[in-house]
Amino acid sequence: MGEESREVPSFAEAFDAAVRRRGVSLSQMRDRLADRGHPISLTALYYWRSGQREPERTASLEALPELESLLGLEVGALSRCLSGRLSRRVGAVESFDSLLGDPATAVAVGEDDVARVSSHLVVDVGDQGEIVRARLRQLVVADRDGVDGVTLFVGPDVGTQENAVVIEPVAGCTVEETRDLENGIRGSRLIFERPLARGESALTEIEARAVGLDLETDYALAAEQRLEEVLVWVRFHPDRIPSRVWIYFSEGGLRHDWPVDLNGGHSVHYRQTAFGPGSLGARWEW
Numbered sequence: 001m002g003e004e005s006r007e008v009p010s011f012a013e014a015f016d017a018a019v020r021r022r023g024v025s026l027s028q029m030r031d032r033l034a035d036r037g038h039p040i041s042l043t044a045l046y047y048w049r050s051g052q053r054e055p056e057r058t059a060s061l062e063a064l065p066e067l068e069s070l071l072g073l074e075v076g077a078l079s080r081c082l083s084g085r086l087s088r089r090v091g092a093v094e095s096f097d098s099l100l101g102d103p104a105t106a107v108a109v110g111e112d113d114v115a116r117v118s119s120h121l122v123v124d125v126g127d128q129g130e131i132v133r134a135r136l137r138q139l140v141v142a143d144r145d146g147v148d149g150v151t152l153f154v155g156p157d158v159g160t161q162e163n164a165v166v167i168e169p170v171a172g173c174t175v176e177e178t179r180d181l182e183n184g185i186r187g188s189r190l191i192f193e194r195p196l197a198r199g200e201s202a203l204t205e206i207e208a209r210a211v212g213l214d215l216e217t218d219y220a221l222a223a224e225q226r227l228e229e230v231l232v233w234v235r236f237h238p239d240r241i242p243s244r245v246w247i248y249f250s251e252g253g254l255r256h257d258w259p260v261d262l263n264g265g266h267s268v269h270y271r272q273t274a275f276g277p278g279s280l281g282a283r284w285e286w
Contacts, residue, residue, distance in 0.1 A: 012051030079199025142196035220281025251278030
C-alpha cells in the first residue's frame with residue numbers, strides 16, 4: 001500500500017511498469033530508439049529498468065521523450081521520475097563568489113532548481129585585441145516541476161569592481177531581472193521558452209558584450225557544480241594573433257596552467273569532462 005500511495009514512482013518503477021504494459025523487450029526498445037536516432041545501449045536500458053542507474057548523460061536525456069513516445073506515455077511521464085540533482089551530482093557545490101579570481105569575466109549558473117549538464121563558452125577577440133563578444137550555450141535539467149529559468153552570473157574585469165558586460169539572449173531564453181550585486185557581480189535571470197517538468201532539459205544561448213573597448217587578455221568559465229562537459233574556445237582575429245597563449249584550470253584547490261602553440265592557427269580551445277566545481281579559461285599576451 002505504501003508503494004502505491006507514493007506521489008511519484010522511481011524512474012525504474014515507472015520504466016519497468018511501462019515496458020510490461022507495452023509488452024516489448026529491451027532489445028526491441030534499443031532497436032527502435034536507434035532507428036529514431038537515439039543509440040542507447042542494451043546495458044543502459046537494463047540498468048535503468050533495474051534501478052542501478054538513471055539517465056544522466058546528454059544523449060540519454062535527449063532520448064527520454066522518444067522513449068516515452070515508444071512506450072505510449074505522455075510527455076514527461078518518465079523524465080519527471082528522475083531522482084534529481086542530489087543523486088546525479090558528483091562532488092560539492094561551491095558559491096559563485098568563491099570561484100571568481102583571475103578571469104576577466106566568469107560565467108556560471110545558480111540555484112538548486114536545475115542540474116547543470118554542460119556549458120560551452122566561445123570568445124571572439126577583435127583586430128584591436130578587444131573582446132568582441134562571448135557566447136555561452138548551456139544545457140540544464142529541471143529538478144522540480146514548473147522551473148521557468150535560471151540565474152546567470154557575470155563577474156567583473158580583473159582588478160576592478162566595475163562590470164560593463166551586457167547580456168543578450170540568442171536562443172532558448174529571454175533575459176530578465178538583471179541586477180548588480182556585490183563586488184561588481186551582475187546576475188541576470190534567464191527565462192526558458194516554457195516552464196519545465198521535472199526531468200526535462202532546456203538549452204539556452206546568450207551573448208555577453210562589453211560597453212566600451214574591453215582589452216582584457218583573460219577569459220574563463222566558472223562552474224559551481226560538477227558538469228558533464230565544459231568547453232572554452234577563444235577565437236582570435238587573423239590580424240591580431242597573440243605571441244603566447246595559456247590554458248588554465250582551477251578545481252578542488254588545485255590550479256594548473258600550460259602554454260599552447262597555435263601552430264599558425266587563429267584559435268585555442270580546451271574541453272574537459274566531469275569538471276567542477278572550478279573555473280577553466282585561457283589567457284594570452286600580445
